[in-house]
Amino acid sequence: MYKMAVVGEEEAVLGFRSLGADIFTLSRPEEGARIIAALKRGRYGVIFLTERAANTVPELVVAFDDQPLPAVAIIPGIEGSMGLARTRMKKIVEKAVGADILFQERG
Amino acid sequence: MEIRVSATRMQLLATRKRLEMAERGHKLLKDKLDELMKHFLELINAEHKLREEVEAALLLVLPAFLEARATMSREAMEGALLVSRAQSKIEAASRNIMNVKVPELTWVIGEAQDVYPYGFYGTSAALDDAVEGLTKIMPKLVELAEVEKSIELLADELEKTRRRVNALEYVVIPNLEETARYIVMKLDEVERGNLTRLMKVKEIVRKKRA
Numbered sequence: 001m002y003k004m005a006v007v008g009e010e011e012a013v014l015g016f017r018s019l020g021a022d023i024f025t026l027s028r029p030e031e032g033a034r035i036i037a038a039l040k041r042g043r044y045g046v047i048f049l050t051e052r053a054a055n056t057v058p059e060l061v062v063a064f065d066d067q068p069l070p071a072v073a074i075i076p077g078i079e080g081s082m083g084l085a086r087t088r089m090k091k092i093v094e095k096a097v098g099a100d101i102l103f104q105e106r107g
Numbered sequence: 108m109e110i111r112v113s114a115t116r117m118q119l120l121a122t123r124k125r126l127e128m129a130e131r132g133h134k135l136l137k138d139k140l141d142e143l144m145k146h147f148l149e150l151i152n153a154e155h156k157l158r159e160e161v162e163a164a165l166l167l168v169l170p171a172f173l174e175a176r177a178t179m180s181r182e183a184m185e186g187a188l189l190v191s192r193a194q195s196k197i198e199a200a201s202r203n204i205m206n207v208k209v210p211e212l213t214w215v216i217g218e219a220q221d222v223y224p225y226g227f228y229g230t231s232a233a234l235d236d237a238v239e240g241l242t243k244i245m246p247k248l249v250e251l252a253e254v255e256k257s258i259e260l261l262a263d264e265l266e267k268t269r270r271r272v273n274a275l276e277y278v279v280i281p282n283l284e285e286t287a288r289y290i291v292m293k294l295d296e297v298e299r300g301n302l303t304r305l306m307k308v309k310e311i312v313r314k315k316r317a
Binding site: 001002003004011012014015016017018019020021044045046047048065066068069071072073075076077078080081085086089092093095096097098 | 144154161162165166168169170171172173176184194195198199201208209212214215237238245248249251252253255256258259260261262263265269
């Protein structure tokens with residue numbers, strides 16, 4: 001069994017507390033390293049990052065790229081989606097296929 | 108590229124064998140690439156759909172928590188959420204796509220019978236709604252995470268395979284072909300040289316007899 005973690009600004013992660021996920025609040029970039037270290041120590045299966053957290057500490061997004069677990073997913077904060085997750089997928093596709101074949105028509 | 112082989116029949120045979128092997132490898136890898144790409148595109152489409160769904164749902168649910176907080180005291184809210192007995196866990200299995208291990212995640216909530224992890228006293232209905240809404244989309248959220256991770260892992264494998272295919276197609280195979288051609292030409296040249304020498308010798312011999 002793995003744990004679930006949510007990293008983000010206080011207002012956005014509030015709700016996940018009710019589900020018993022591990023909550024890491026993050027407001028300043030300096031906190032990033034500490035959180036990554038904590039995430040590496042724990043056995044996490046899924047880590048949700050709010051867009052604002054992903055923006056503040058970009059390392060969070062790529063910290064677990066080469067491992068099968070945990071899966072990191074970006075979720076929108078309260079103010080709505082800035083399309084960060086889509087940009088990330090787009091980059092991955094471009095790297096794999098060598099061209100942007102998917103997102104042109106969808107913008 | 109410079110060719111450094113001795114132009115012998117042995118070398119020619121060896122080179123041809125390697126060429127054959129490289130071509131077979133290339134074909135296999137290309138098939139693998141196509142198949143990987145098929146799975147990859149499927150996942151991409153699934154991800155796209157899931158993300159749209161999840162983002163729309165989250166945009167309704169997350170503000171609901173803020174709303175709930177507005178209708179009750181901060182302490183009551185924090186208290187209600189902190190005492191939560193619910194334990195979100197992730198069950199992980201793994202699945203094999205073209206020899207790439209991708210995770211299969213399921214969201215498990217302990218003591219699932221009781222979704223609301225707090226008493227009714229001092230908490231608002233808005234909080235109940237918010238918690239319920241979030242609970243509903245959690246499985247989708249976890250699935251999204253799973254699909255995105257799979258895409259990431261497959262992308263790595265795709266890139267590696269594509270590199271190998273290209274290396275074989277544009278470097279290894281042309282090189283081997285050139286080597287084989289070089290050896291054939293060299294051998295032909297030696298053959299011609301031999302022939303003229305023989306003719307010359309025969310002529311000398313004939314002249315001596317005459």
